[in-house]
Amino acid sequence: MTVEKTDTLVVGGGQAGVAMSEHLSKLDVPHIVLERNRIAEKWRTGRWDSLVANGPAWHDRFPGLDFDDVDPDAFAPKDRIADYFEAYAKKFNAPIRTGVEVKKVERNVGKPGFTIETSEGVIEANRVVAATGPFQRPVIPPIAPQYDNIQQIHSADYYNPEQLPAGNVMVIGAGSSGVQIADELQRAGKKVYLSVGPHDRPPRAYRGRDFCWWLGVLGEWDAEAMKPGTEHVTIAVSGAHGGKTVDFRELAHQGITLLGMTKSFDNTRVTLQPDLVENIANGDKNYLELLDAADAYIERNGLDLPEEPEARKMLADPDCLSNPLLELDLAEAGVTSIIWATGYAVDYSWLKVNAFDEQGKPKHQRGVSSEPGVYFVGLPWLSRRGSTFIWGVWHDAKHIAGHIATQLTYSNYKDPSQR
Numbered sequence: 001m002t003v004e005k006t007d008t009l010v011v012g013g014g015q016a017g018v019a020m021s022e023h024l025s026k027l028d029v030p031h032i033v034l035e036r037n038r039i040a041e042k043w044r045t046g047r048w049d050s051l052v053a054n055g056p057a058w059h060d061r062f063p064g065l066d067f068d069d070v071d072p073d074a075f076a077p078k079d080r081i082a083d084y085f086e087a088y089a090k091k092f093n094a095p096i097r098t099g100v101e102v103k104k105v106e107r108n109v110g111k112p113g114f115t116i117e118t119s120e121g122v123i124e125a126n127r128v129v130a131a132t133g134p135f136q137r138p139v140i141p142p143i144a145p146q147y148d149n150i151q152q153i154h155s156a157d158y159y160n161p162e163q164l165p166a167g168n169v170m171v172i173g174a175g176s177s178g179v180q181i182a183d184e185l186q187r188a189g190k191k192v193y194l195s196v197g198p199h200d201r202p203p204r205a206y207r208g209r210d211f212c213w214w215l216g217v218l219g220e221w222d223a224e225a226m227k228p229g230t231e232h233v234t235i236a237v238s239g240a241h242g243g244k245t246v247d248f249r250e251l252a253h254q255g256i257t258l259l260g261m262t263k264s265f266d267n268t269r270v271t272l273q274p275d276l277v278e279n280i281a282n283g284d285k286n287y288l289e290l291l292d293a294a295d296a297y298i299e300r301n302g303l304d305l306p307e308e309p310e311a312r313k314m315l316a317d318p319d320c321l322s323n324p325l326l327e328l329d330l331a332e333a334g335v336t337s338i339i340w341a342t343g344y345a346v347d348y349s350w351l352k353v354n355a356f357d358e359q360g361k362p363k364h365q366r367g368v369s370s371e372p373g374v375y376f377v378g379l380p381w382l383s384r385r386g387s388t389f390i391w392g393v394w395h396d397a398k399h400i401a402g403h404i405a406t407q408l409t410y411s412n413y414k415d416p417s418q419r
Contacts, residue, residue, distance in 0.1 A: 002121065003121075003122045003123070003124055004032075004121065004122070004123045004124070005123070005124045005125070006030050006031055006032045006123065006124075006125050007029055007030040007031060007125065007126050007127065007404075007408060008024060008029055008030070008031040008032075008125060008126065008127040008128070008129060008404055009031065009032055009034065009114075009116055009123055009125035009127070009128050009129070010024075010031060010032070010033040010034070010128075010129045010131050011033075011034055011102045011105075011128065011129065011130055011131060011132055011350075012033075012034075012035060012130070012131035012132040012133065012378070013033050013034070013035025013038075013039045013040070013041075013089075013096045013098060013131075014035075014039070014040050014041070014042060014043075014085070014131070014132075014133055014378070015040065015085055015133075015378070015390055015393050016131035016132075016133055016377045016378030016393050016397065017033045017035065017096070017129075017131040017378075018033075018039065018040075018062075018085050018088055018089050018094060018096070019062065019377070019393050019394040019396075019397035019398075020033070020129055020131050020377055020397045020400065020401065021033050021089070021092075021094040021095065021096065022062075022064070022088075022092055022094065022394075022397070023397050023398045023400075023401030023402075024401050024404065024405075025092050025093075025094070026401075027401055027402070027404075027405040028405075029401065029404055029405055029408055031095065032095050032097065032123065032125075033094060033095060033096040033097065033131075034096075034097055034100045034101075034102055034118060035096055035097070035098045035099075035100065036098075036099065036100060036101035036102070036119075037098065037099070038082075038086075038098050039082070039085055039086045039089055039096060039098060040081065040082040040085040040086065041082075042133070042135060043078050043079070043081050043082040043085070044078070044079060044082045046135065046156055047078050047156075048155070048158050048159050048160065048180075048181060048184075049159050049160045050160070050184060050240070051077070051078040051180070052075040052076060052077050052078065052239045052240060053075045053076045053078075053081060053239050053390075054075070054176055054237050054238065054239050055075070055210070055212045055239065055389060055390075056072065056073050056074065056075060056210050056212065056239070056243070057070040057071065057072050057073070057074055057075070057076050058072035058073065059210070059212040059213070059389075059391065060076065060081075060212075060389060060390045060391070061084070061390060061391065062088060062390065062391065062394045063391070063394065064088070064091070065084070065087065065088050065091060067080070067084060073210070074242070074243075075239030075240075075242075075243055097120075100118050100119055100120050101118060101119040102116060102117075102118050102350055103117045103118060103119065103350060104116070104117040104350055104352060105117075105128055105350060105351050105352060105353065106352045106353070107352075107353055107371075107373075108124070112126055112373075112411075113125055113126040113127070113373065114126075114127075114128050114353075114373065116128070126373060126408075126411070127373045127374070127375065127404055127407070128351075128373065128374055128375070129374075129375040129376075129377060129400065129404075130348065130351060130362075130374070130375065130376050130377070131376075131377050131378050131397075132346075132347075132348075132378070133378040133379070134344055134346055134378065134379050134380055135156075135344045136344060136345065136346050136347035137344060137345045137346070137347045138154035138155075138156040138157070138340075138343075138344055139154075139342055139343050139344055139345050140152075140154055140340045140342060141340070141342060143262070143263075143264055143265060144265075144338075144340065145265040145267075147268075149336070150268075150330060150335065150336055150337060150338060151164065151165055151336065151337040151338070152337070152338045152339075152340065153337070153338075153339055153340070154339075154340045154341075154342070155173070155177045155178065155181060155339055155340065155341040155342075156344070158181055158339055160184075161184065161185050161188035161189075161190065164185070164190070164336075164337045165336045165337060166336065167334050167335065167336025167337065168190060168191040168192070168193070168333055168334045168335045168336065169182075169185050169190050169191070169192050169193070169335065169336075169337050169338070169339060170192075170193040170194075170195065170270075170328075170330065170333075170335050170337075170338045170339070171185070171192060171193070171194050171195065171338075171339045171341055172195040172262050172338065172339070172340050172341060172342060173195065173197065173234070173340065173341030173342045173343070174194055174195065174196040174197060174199055174234070174236060174248070174341070175199065175234030175235060175236055175341065175343075176234075176235060176236055176237050176238060176246075177341045178194065178339075178341030179194075179236050179238060179246050179251070180238050180240050181339060181341060182194045182251070182256055183238075183240070183251060183254075183256070184240075186251075186254060186255050186256050191255070191257075191333075191334065192255070192256045192257070193256075193257045193259055193328060193333065193335065194251070194256050194257070194258055194259065195259045195260070195261060195262045195272070196248060196258055196259065196260065196261070196276060196279050196280070197232070197234065197261045197275075197279060198230075198232060198233045198234070198279050198282060199233060199234050199235065199236045199279065199282075199283050199286075200233055200234070200235045200236070200283065200286040201235070201236040201237070201245070201246050201247075201248075201283040201284075201286060201287050202214075202215075202235070202237055202245075202286070202287065202290050203245045203287060203290060203291065203311060204237065204238070204239075204243045204244055204245040204246075205243065205245075206290070206291055206294050206308060206311055207294060207298065207305040207306055207307065207308050207311075208305050208306055209294075209305065210243075211237070211290070212389075214290065214293075214294050214297075215385075217297060218290075218293055218294070218297060220385060221384065221385050221386035221389075221392070222384050222385070222386065223384060223385045224383070224384050225381065226381065234343075236248075236283070245287075247315065248280055248283065248321075249280075249314065249315040249316070249317065249318060249321065250315060252318035252320055252321060253315060253318055257320045257325075258276060258280075258318070258320045258321060258324070259272050259276060259320075259324070259325055259328065260272040260273040260274060260275045260276035260279070260324060260325075260326075261273040261275055261279070268329055268330040268331040269327055269328070269329050269330075270327065270328045270329075270330060271326070271327055272324075272325060272326050272327065272328065274324070274326060276320075276321065276324040277321065277324060280321060284314065288312065291311060291312065346360075346361070346362075346379070348360070348362070351374070353369075353371045353374055354370075354371050355369045355370055355371035355374045362376045362379070364376050364382075366382065366383040366396070366399055366400075367379075367382050367383065367396055367399065367400045368400065368403050373407075375400050375403070375404070377393065377396050377397050377400055378393055378396075382396050383395075383396050383399065
């Protein structure tokens with residue numbers, strides 16, 4: 001069997017893999033990128049049809065290429081984002097091979113590097129970069145019941161309202177995905193029940209600037225770790241409909257019934273946590289804190305940005321917030337489908353190396369693994385809060401590529417007897 005050899009193998013051809021390839025190319029590091037589907041496939045088929053970026057086009061991009069057909073302050077549709085990454089890869093002739101699946105990576109014994117089994121043969125590489133991102137395995141909690149007459153899908157498998165049966169819908173999870181899906185279903189004529197957990201809800205824009213800009217000038221993108229106690233706090237933000245602040249009271253007045261976190265199921269009866277009021281209040285607190293920080297920044301720096309007092313006005317509490325439900329009978333409520341917008345887990349079952357902790361999470365420092373020669377890129381909080389965003393992936397990849405190039409320089413050193 002012919003064994004192909006390269007210095008660095010990058011697994012994954014999404015935004016992380018493309019960024020990684022660009023920086024490795026600039027540093028003259030020989031490498032191959034393997035992608036089992038198409039470039040940026042998750043943007044095409046792993047999201048619902050109407051999805052747009054959560055950040056404006058001037059922000060959610062790589063430094064080397066603008067969106068030439070999207071207004072800088074608009075939010076690019078998902079297929080346009082996938083096209084963007086394909087065009088970006090072509091810009092520097094990225095050595096990406098699509099339709100090739102990595103089945104197993106193992107460290108070599110008695111010689112440097114790794115042996116990689118793929119669907120198209122064997123590759124040996126000195127280094128391996130896992131650029132498969134955080135959205136590998138949709139997670140549905142174990143409390144999910146088994147129903148014959150209620151359809152249940154994860155948000156990863158939701159595409160549009162037409163795929164759901166007639167009847168009402170319960171959406172569990174009120175991060176960016178859950179909120180946008182619930183809003184879309186309600187606008188399509190569905191009666192929607194939305195289970196809301198702990199969340200942050202920044203303003204979409206304030207005093208003429210998008211929240212992405214505010215997090216930048218306030219230094220929030222550079223936060224290196226989550227604040228204690230916020231590990232399970234999601235973010236509710238949206239670029240849909242031209243970009244609007246997510247307001248749960250507005251969604252309720254629009255017709256969505258807000259619920260607390262889902263606790264358990266007993267046949268068709270759902271027991272809910274008594275935490276809806278607290279979750280909404282904490283989300284409001286997060287929202288107002290960012291407004292306060294923005295106002296202070298404007299005053300401190302003498303900026304001439306228009307005041308926006310209406311941003312602090314809250315709608316009246318809807319009945320579902322004043323009198324929150326603690327139980328919901330799905331049959332009585334006419335619910336015929338449940339959408340679990342409950343996030344994802346990573347899947348590194350193909351990476352047979354000692355690079356993970358007891359919970360199966362990568363052990364690394366800014367993407368440089370505890371296992372020599374193994375790297376991770378594309379994960380949330382890899383180096384800072386901004387790692388979740390497209391531009392953050394690009395900067396993380398630059399750091400990792402620099403580490404790889406340095407290691408390559410050392411390994412290529414020849415002592416006087418070899419020169």
